[in-house]
Amino acid sequence: MYLTQTLHNSVQRSPNAVMTTTAAGRRRTANQIADRVGHLAGGLHSLGVGTGDTVAVLSANSDRYHEALLAIPWAGAVINPVNTRWNITEIAYSLTESTTSTMLVDDTFVTLAPELLSRCGSLRNVVHMSESPSARGSELIDYEDLLAAAPAVDDARRGGDDILGVFYTGGTTGAPKGVLLSHDNVLTSSLGSLASGHFLTQEGTVLHSAPLFHLGGFGCWTAAMIAGSSHVFLPAFAPEAVFEAIAAHQVTDALLVPTMLQILLDSPHFAEARLGSLRSILYSGSPMPRALLDRVQRAFPDVGLTQAYGMTELGPVATLLSPRDHADPAARESAGRVAPHTELRIVDPAGHEVGHGDLGEIVVRGDNVMVGYLDKPEETAAVLDEGWMHTGDIGYLDDNGYLFVVDRLKDMIITGGENVYSAEVENVLTQHPSVSQSAVIALPHPKWGETVHAVIVLEPGVKVTDQALQTWCRGHIASYKVPRSFDFVTTLPLSAAGKVVKAQLRHLYNDDPHVGPSSITPTSGKQGA
């Protein structure tokens, strides 16, 4: 399959139906989008973008983001959807590593353009998706001018094993990694998820409030493209905007991370919101606290809930918890069962499958598994073994194939739907002159799911405040990665090999709700400040 096929089919099925709607009320039909996509692809060609070149999008969700995601493969190029929450150092790193030649940027992020142009040698063109012509800068190419000037070109029809995009994630070893996903990788995940049959229809309207640069939001968008749904774009998540969009556009489907659901339910406007059009809510991106799931089920009794578990490297979906599963008290504690497009096993360290109920690493195989990490053959080889993607997550399967995720080998924190790799934060902390050792772990949090917590061993005789360390971190990494809390200790629990035993550290803080039939021995007493 190839992504732009979905646009051709939409034009055939419903040429004059509204395909995109923005929060500001701009609507475009499938015919109009196809026309604009052809011209935008022509514009990219006129800028020298060729087959296999990488084009970045640094933008809040919008109908133009939608056009760009279609026009880039239409032009034969590779999508690089930039995480807008990253700081400029991180963004510059990803643009440079992916040799991005052209970047599309909206009004919110256009201020970053000059510095990115100067820092990234590969970056030659910045196209400004401006809402107001007066904001045009001299260095920048106006998006609408580009469309108007360029002739429409034929669809390059990239597809199958061709790379669709490079999707950056935080790295376990510090540096971000570009996950290379083919058209088949992403479309297999989307088609398989749709085949479960619980969300996204041709007659429906989907709300994109989760960012499109995350593969969760992106995969929901591709699935909606396959289904032929109408798309409503919110530039940022805010409860009032969500309520208004659902009511105004009769939204039927929405992807929300647990934190977003919490914020919606906590909003003083929830009670009066007109949400009767909603048919399904897809949630993913972090563990769903049981109390929050109870609230969501009570608040949306007529809405089908589907949980997806996966990761960028999996296109992203591996398992699904169906609306029917949500009515089963045991099943709803799980991450669901394997999706129809893929295979999942629990394996021991030697790679052998373990029995039902036994803990092991979650591995996944199928056409949805990534091609590899960009320019990182060793990291790729470390996680891909005979087609099996080693997720780094620890879990078990019950007798009916429900997956319970109990821990993360990769030591990742998920806060408000964003992945934070502890190693990356620890690397920044230990570069601070006062810090001798650091260990970064998740603390459970009622709103964000988890927050970033740092346990620090200082250099002898020095003192430093939480605020000073936070300021230091902000200079190096995105603010969502900066520890929200600190403890200062004299020693960290170390293994025989001299590595920090994170599991032990976490048990000192957490009454971990995710631990299943594990046999981790609890230790007594809380270390630290």
Added chain:
Amino acid sequence: MYLTQTLHNSVQRSPNAVMTTTAAGRRRTANQIADRVGHLAGGLHSLGVGTGDTVAVLSANSDRYHEALLAIPWAGAVINPVNTRWNITEIAYSLTESTTSTMLVDDTFVTLAPELLSRCGSLRNVVHMSESPSARGSELIDYEDLLAAAPAVDDARRGGDDILGVFYTGGTTGAPKGVLLSHDNVLTSSLGSLASGHFLTQEGTVLHSAPLFHLGGFGCWTAAMIAGSSHVFLPAFAPEAVFEAIAAHQVTDALLVPTMLQILLDSPHFAEARLGSLRSILYSGSPMPRALLDRVQRAFPDVGLTQAYGMTELGPVATLLSPRDHADPAARESAGRVAPHTELRIVDPAGHEVGHGDLGEIVVRGDNVMVGYLDKPEETAAVLDEGWMHTGDIGYLDDNGYLFVVDRLKDMIITGGENVYSAEVENVLTQHPSVSQSAVIALPHPKWGETVHAVIVLEPGVKVTDQALQTWCRGHIASYKVPRSFDFVTTLPLSAAGKVVKAQLRHLYNDDPHVGPSSITPTSGKQGA
């Protein structure tokens, strides 16, 4: 994807759930099936079946057919599901051409085994799927003995572009053609059809009364395997058996060709049948007469109807008419809209896309399109052009992408769900010493959809009866291909190039309900006897 992946997933999700049920009441769980499939694959290895070898199944629908369809790819081999309605000459041709080494045959068709063994040089082993050990013949290998003797082997995990099966269809030029379909071809069609979301669920039970050797029945089976449904097998279609199976096993989904629906509705037992468990009926295989569709909709007001249009070469699904479409008076006259996994166009003879409402040939592209015809590179090249499969059907798309099929370039008749190519029947007729020319066309029929009708020009001065020609045909082709009626004429309408103008001939007989905005000029007067 690969077909046996669906079995692994079923074992993980519901190891002890009933996976197969026969009309006689035999039930097997997913665990049992997986165990038996591993042993059957081991048994095939013990017979010398290797990677890429072809294994035929000549059998009515049964749980053993189900096991064979999984065990053959599990063993690394290619499936050849034999049309049980063919005569022995046709079967021998297909076994020989596909170099089938091993054939599985049930009690109904075991009597054909000795002659097939003597006529087909490639055929070395016949495995008898006998229900009663006493029926074992000396030349034959008993199915249960084979399973019991062989150790279970690991899944060969054939998939992706590997050939899943060779599916024989009647040939436009006379000889049958083996359609080579890869795992991705068939599974893409099934996954895409499931993604439309109207039928087959993990909680559901599907009735297989349409034969598994047709790609319609086979594709419904693979889709049900992906969905994780439970399977009920009927060896033959009979209304009482269908009613009993639906009631006894709480069947939720069924694939039925229009002729089957007609027979069910006409049955004196329909009124008392307990069909309340049915949720969806999928129909395909021939045009659905409007009056019959009216009756079906009235008879099953709470059942979602889905029509599929396609062909063996398309894995098989190209378009789907959804339950919602059935409520639209205009849409329900069509064959539905393009399925999410593929692309469809209407083109002129030069291959250029025509406008909405204009007639042209229906062409389809996507991962569902066949690899090609076995050992027929010219026939393959004649229908595959830059990935587009030329269906030979003539139709048009309306403004909302609904496909209306109005004629068949390939001059095919569909009678009771079976395809009959006119050329094949004409070839047999003109070999009769008394026949000078023949033209075979479809006549509309209330029960069979269409019947085979022959218009004959005899040699000068000879006479021959309908019965004599029917007997002659039966000696060469399957009985469903034999003309049901004849007309004897002095001349056939010929084109300037000397070819019979079938369209003109059909108009003499038919008040064709499928002709849409066509502009075929009607001629006056009925030729013939």
